[in-house]
Amino acid sequence: MPARSRAKLDEFLDQWDRLGARGWYRHWLDELAALREDFGWVVGCPGSEIALAPNVSVALASVASALDPGQRGAGTATRNRVITTALDFPTLGHQWLARAPLGVEVVVLPSPDGLSVPLSSFEAAVDERTLLVATGHVYFTTGAVQDLAGLAGICHDSGALLLVDAYQATGLIPTDVAALGVDIYVSGTLKWLFGGPGNAFLWLRPELRESLSPTTTGWFSSARQFDFDVGDLDFAADGRKFEMGTPAVPSSFIARGGISLVREIGVEAIHQRTIDLGAHLIALADAAGLPVRAVRDDTERGGIVAIEAAEPARIVTALAAEGFVVDFRPGIVRFSPAFYNTEQEVADAVSVVSRLLEGSL
Known part of the structure; x- marks a missing residue:
């Protein structure tokens, strides 16, 4: 945790203690506006185009509520198909599987090598029945970086939308979200923004945002939220249109501490x-003979390197006992060395894993 995140939390607690609810008007609304600007800086767009959310699931629910799975594609085809992949985070599939009663059909593309899904697989699957493709910028298990420009072209050629979960990219991969050609971009602060849980954001291509209206919403989406008019729903014209209810202000302060570190160092350097x-x-x-599951091309790999293991949870627990914080997913131990780690720390961690797998530790 960045020391500045703790300092930002202390700042919030002091304001709450001194001002009570007056903190909303004296500081907190400005802090939320600044967080939108921070997110905009990270992905290369104005802060006014950003919608805040407590997590990606809520952001996706807002978007999903605005899409019509019964709309017509080319000819008489119904656009009710959502395409994701076996390598994507479960939220991307679950959000649409829950909408099966509304006619949504979810297609999960397999990975031929366990690392990535080639553009040719998307090209074969996307057609006039496709409502959108929902997939990651960087796969959360393998760290493979997707060709979003190529994927956007495939989607748009068939009239489909491209929704991207950028959680494993934001703060790590230099991004100009408009230039990517994507339609919807969601992410959060827990990973490479070093901002902890409780904050996510949503970006929609401005023309798309103007054409959609969410049916799952909250009072922060209102253009005149402080009129407190229960009988009037006039959406904000900017990104707030897709916001929900009252944000978690303490986590917003914490997030700004982490993002300030990223802004200071720079995404390119990180x-x-x-x-x-x-x-x-x-x-x-490789030199230790460990079964590495990772993309070898540096230009196509994010911040994740995995080592295969029959009992990954046991390995992670043993590594923690040696002072190394890593994670596991089915069949793998997932390493995500950050910019502040040293080469020696990486070497020591690999040595521990090697001894664990050979049974000498």
């Missing part, structure tokens, strides 16, 4: 350092 550490980890793991 990206280069993280990729170099990942390459170092791969080289050491």
